[in-house]
Structures are given as structure tokens and as C-alpha cells.
Amino acid sequence: MKHAASEAGPLRDPRDRLIIALDTPSLDEAREIAGRLHGAVRWFKVGPQLFTASGPAAVTALRGSARVFLDLKFHDIPATVAGAVAAATRLGVDLLNVHALGGRPMLTAARDAAERAASAGSRPPMVIAVTLLTSGDSSAMRDAGISGTPEGVALRLAKLAQAAGLQGVVASPLDAAAIRSACGPGFLIVCPGIRPAGAGQDDQRRVLAPREAIAAGADMLVVGRPVTRAPDPRRAAEEVLREIALAE
Numbered sequence: 001m002k003h004a005a006s007e008a009g010p011l012r013d014p015r016d017r018l019i020i021a022l023d024t025p026s027l028d029e030a031r032e033i034a035g036r037l038h039g040a041v042r043w044f045k046v047g048p049q050l051f052t053a054s055g056p057a058a059v060t061a062l063r064g065s066a067r068v069f070l071d072l073k074f075h076d077i078p079a080t081v082a083g084a085v086a087a088a089t090r091l092g093v094d095l096l097n098v099h100a101l102g103g104r105p106m107l108t109a110a111r112d113a114a115e116r117a118a119s120a121g122s123r124p125p126m127v128i129a130v131t132l133l134t135s136g137d138s139s140a141m142r143d144a145g146i147s148g149t150p151e152g153v154a155l156r157l158a159k160l161a162q163a164a165g166l167q168g169v170v171a172s173p174l175d176a177a178a179i180r181s182a183c184g185p186g187f188l189i190v191c192p193g194i195r196p197a198g199a200g201q202d203d204q205r206r207v208l209a210p211r212e213a214i215a216a217g218a219d220m221l222v223v224g225r226p227v228t229r230a231p232d233p234r235r236a237a238e239e240v241l242r243e244i245a246l247a248e
Contacts, residue, residue: 014244017214019043019069019190020237021224022062027054031061036233038065040241043094045222047071059091067094069190069222071170073130075099078109085110085127089117093125095190097170100129100157107164126188128168129161131175134193134207151175158183170222173213180217192222196240210240214247 020041022030030050034041044066046058051072054061059068070093074081081098088096098110110127118124131154138150146153154175159182161169168188171179176189193207210221223240230236 012248014241014248015040015042017220017244018237018240019045019220019222020227021045021047021071021192021222022058022228023047023049023224024228025049025053027058027061030054030058033228033233034062034066037227037237040234040237041066043067043069043220045069045071045224046093048073056091059093063092069093069095069097070125071097071222073097073099074110075102076106078102078106081106082109082113085113086117089114089125090119095126095128097128097130098166100131100161100169104160104164107161107166111165126167128170128188128190129157129164129166131157131161131169131171131179134172151178155179155182158187162187168219173208173216173218173221176213176216176218188220189218190220190222191218192224194221194223194226194240196223196226196236196243210243211247214244 018041020037022033022044024030034044044062046068050058059070062068070088074084075098081102085096098107107129114124114127132150151174154171155178158169158171158179162183168190169179170190170192172193173191176191179189191213194210194213195207196210213221227233227236
């Protein structure tokens with residue numbers, strides 16, 4: 001399968017490179033934010049908080065006006081993950097992720113499940129793998145018994161995902177340059193941990209500004225609280241889009 005960048009050439013429009021994370025406690029709040037961003041944003045992320053609160057209705061509510069990244073980081077035995085990916089495919093998401101730490105058989109099962117579940121004539125969702133969370137640093141890795149540097153582990157997991165046939169990864173922007181160099185231009189790199197100028201880090205540890213992340217090799221950026229909790233979310237999103245445009 002091809003991913004967004006290879007299907008339509010390089011991602012040139014900044015609106016195709018920005019994903020707004022709707023990490024809200026209710027669907028009503030997510031709808032309100034999405035409505036304020038209508039026309040400025042083409043992608044929204046539905047993560048564990050919103051999906052647990054609202055279920056598939058969260059995806060259905062957003063699909064009419066935007067593309068949806070289902071960020072549930074599936075990590076289980078291959079058969080269970082395959083079933084979850086098939087269900088997400090039938091739900092109509094455009095992008096979903098699994099966790100690279102699940103290993104090659106799980107990653108391959110996820111890829112195959114998306115292809116099988118896609119309806120006739122339709123394109124399956126892009127399936128990408130999470131490497132390391134942007135809240136995780138060397139200390140967190142040691143606590144989990146993972147040796148090496150964060151960049152080294154992320155790179156190793158990205159190579160595993162590529163070998164398993166996935167279209168890309170979710171990775172810290174600090175790891176984007178190394179992954180791009182190793183995995184090539186046709187591999188999708190989605191980076192959370194994006195903090196525009198003046199925004200706090202919150203619970204993120206391994207972060208970069210939008211312009212820096214794009215320059216490092218990121219294809220798509222995930223931004224949540226700096227936009228959704230801004231006094232004017234639309235203006236905040238437009239500022240991120242301007243930074244993306246300046247980096248190209």
C-alpha cells in the first residue's frame with residue numbers, strides 16, 4: 001500500500017501536514033473545536049480519551065468534514081490486533097497506528113487486516129507504528145528495562161515497521177532526521193510533541209517547534225493543547241500552518 005505522500009506526491013499544502021488532536025472528554029467538546037477549525041484543518045486525531053468516552057461515534061462525527069487519524073496504539077497478540085484494525089478500517093478511518101513493540105508478526109497482521117477489510121474499490125487506511133512516546137526519555141526507558149538511547153531505539157523500531165510493510169511511524173521530531181535518513185523519502189513520519197513558540201511542554205519531553213520538525217524530516221505534525229486550549233483555536237492553528245509553510 002502507498003501512503004499519503006506517495007499517493008499524491010510530496011505533501012505541499014500545509015493543511016495536509018497538520019493533525020489536530022481532539023483529546024477531549026466528550027464528543028460535544030470535540031465537535032465544538034472541530035467546528036471552529038472547519039476549513040483551516042483537514043485532519044483530526046481521535047485518541048484513547050475521546051474514543052473511550054464516545055466510541056465509534058467520534059469517528060463518524062468527524063469524517064464528513066475531515067480525515068481521521070485513529071490513535072489507539074493497538075498492541076496485543078496478532079489476531080486481536082488484526083481484528084481491531086479490521087474494525088477501524090470498516091469504520092472508515094484514514095490513518096491508524098499500532099505499537100512497534102508488538103513485533104513483526106503483529107505488525108504484519110495489522111497491515112494485512114487493513115487490506116482485507118477495505119471495501120471493494122476503496123483504499124485501506126494507512127497503518128503506521130508508534131516507536132517511543134514523546135513523554136518518554138532515557139530515564140523512562142531505563143525504568144522499563146529498555147537499553148540504548150531514545151533515538152537509537154526509535155530508529156530500530158522504525159526499521160522494523162518498514163520491514164513489516166507498514167507505511168510509516170509515529171516518532172518524536174527529535175528522531176525524524178535519523179529515521180528519514182535510514183528509511184528514505186517514501187516512509188511517512190508523523191510527529192507529535194510539537195510545541196509552537198511560546199507554548200509550554202506540558203507532559204511532553206522530546207519536542208520541537210513546527211518549523212524545526214518539518215526541517216528534520218517530518219511529513220505530518222500532531223498538535224493538541226497548543227491549539228485546542230488556545231483562546232482562539234483557529235488563530236493558533238493558522239499560526240502552526242504558517243510555520244509549516246515557512247519550513248518548506
